[in-house]
Amino acid sequence: MTRLPLQTRAIILAFLLGVGGLTAGVWRYGYLQALGQLEQRGEADLALASDRLVRQLQLYQALAVMTADRPALMGLDDPVRRALAEALLRQVADKSGALDLIYADAAGHVVVAANPGLTPKDLGQQAFFRRALHGALGRGHGVVGALQRRAYYFAAPVFAPGGAVKGALIAVADLEGIERSWRGNLPPVFFTDSSGLLFISNRSDLLFWHRDPGQLGLTPPDGGTLDFAARRVGTHDIWRLGWGQYLPERALHLSRDVPLVEMTGEILINVAPARRLAGLQAAAVAAICLAFGALLFLATERRRTLALANAALEVRVKDRTRALSETNEKLRQEVIEREEAEAALKQAQADLVQAGKLSALGQMSAGISHELNQPLMAIRQFADNGAAFLSRGWTDRAGENLERIADMATRMDRIIRNLRAFARNEREPSGKVDLAGVLRQAVELTEARLKADGVRLDWIPPAAPIYVWGGEVRLAQVFVNLINNAVDAMGGRDDKLIGIEIGEQGARLMVRVTDTGPGIADPEKIFEPFYTTKEVGGDEGMGLGLSISYGLVQSFGGNIRGANAPGGGAVFTVELERWQAERAA
């Protein structure tokens, strides 16, 4: 993976922080909402628990008030009446479920009791009793000594006939019996008295815990300290507790005064569900935000990658274009160089052709000078004789001589014209050439040499012209080369014969030049420049004749081959294209 640019990483970080903040906000909002609902439910539960306690205790309050008015509590000095009163109290206690019913005189001495022996110690000192002696209803709570049970006391004044308070009737309610009916199913509920003692609860582990003044938390009776921390979330009190497995770790704490029993009711509601709900909401929001962010990120990353790829592509295209233009420029340069080289080559070839011709002329020069010398000598002879005839007045004979001189001059003129034509530097492109004429020219040019070397020529000139593609002088050069080579090859042989014949093969014409020489030593090499079996450096050969001929014939669209004839001697075949009017057009 490519490293993200700094800016993108900063944006991602900012986005994540934003999502984190939003998630925290959603969590808090959801938590507060859920706490609000928990509080409503908790208030209802606490109200229910308080009402139930109050209602049940009020029964005992009513019992105390009504029993206090009973006439059976009069004249208790009489042991019989006392026994009757005691039976009554026992009966009422049994029916009401009270722990005890006690009648005590103003000094706090128990006169009669339903369960003698359960009587609280120092009755006279108890606040609720003293309150009853003042004619009001006294309330109090405590542990009934002998049974170690928690009890709630109601003390109702008992009036003498004169209206004075002569004692009090105390109803002792069994708190455990009341608690038993609402234990377990509610959240932890407890009631603390004004001294901070936790006296009533639906969780028995909490009983007798106490709250020190100025404190919120409670301490177990053995005085040990347990984890406790309170804090406010919104308007709610949240307690963190380490108070055992039956109490929540985190709880919403609510309280309300219950004046009828002179206690404060408190409830602890587990906030774990609220936190779970808030967590779910926050997680959903975070997931949506992150998914949205991821999509956005992928889309921008895709665009960024595309842009990068585009840029890279552009750079490559630019590079490639530059490389192509460079290559183009190089090619152009090469083309120019090649054209120049071609021009130079053409020039060299032309020079070579010319040189070849001059070399051929050199080869023929002996024959030619002989050929020119002979008529020149004859002319001289005829002229001398003519002059002699004239001086003798033999005009007829002189005229004959003059005619012969003219014939000789004509013959010399033909030879010289041929030589001039051959030496001409032909620059014209290929065109229509009479093959018969060209062959005649070549034969005439080499005639002198053939004669000098005693070579016979087997050649029947065609009657009509045969037109082929070529250049007149250059084509003549080819045949002059072939004839010269043949004469060279046959040097020292007894029977020297050169044959020339024209054949046809489709649209092509074949000129075959044969000789009776020793044949070609290495037919593969003869067309290579500077290949010669003749004495190099001498007048004999340069090894250029055939290679020049090859180039010339090829340039006419023809072909030249050299081989050995089965009967001995060499056979050279020049293949030429027949001239056609359409092609020329």
Ligand SMILES: Nc1ncnc2c1ncn2[C@@H]1O[C@H](COP(=O)(O)OP(=O)(O)OP(=O)(O)O)[C@@H](O)[C@H]1O
């Ligand atoms: N008719 C022939 N018979 C036998 N060998 C031949 C014949 N014609 C050519 N060759 C061989 O081919 C060689 C090349 O011939 P080419 O005409 O190219 O060069 P050259 O005759 O040696 O020299 P140049 O023609 O330049 O004076 C000759 O040296 C000879 O060995």
Ligand SMILES: [Mg+2]
């Ligand atoms: Mg040659």
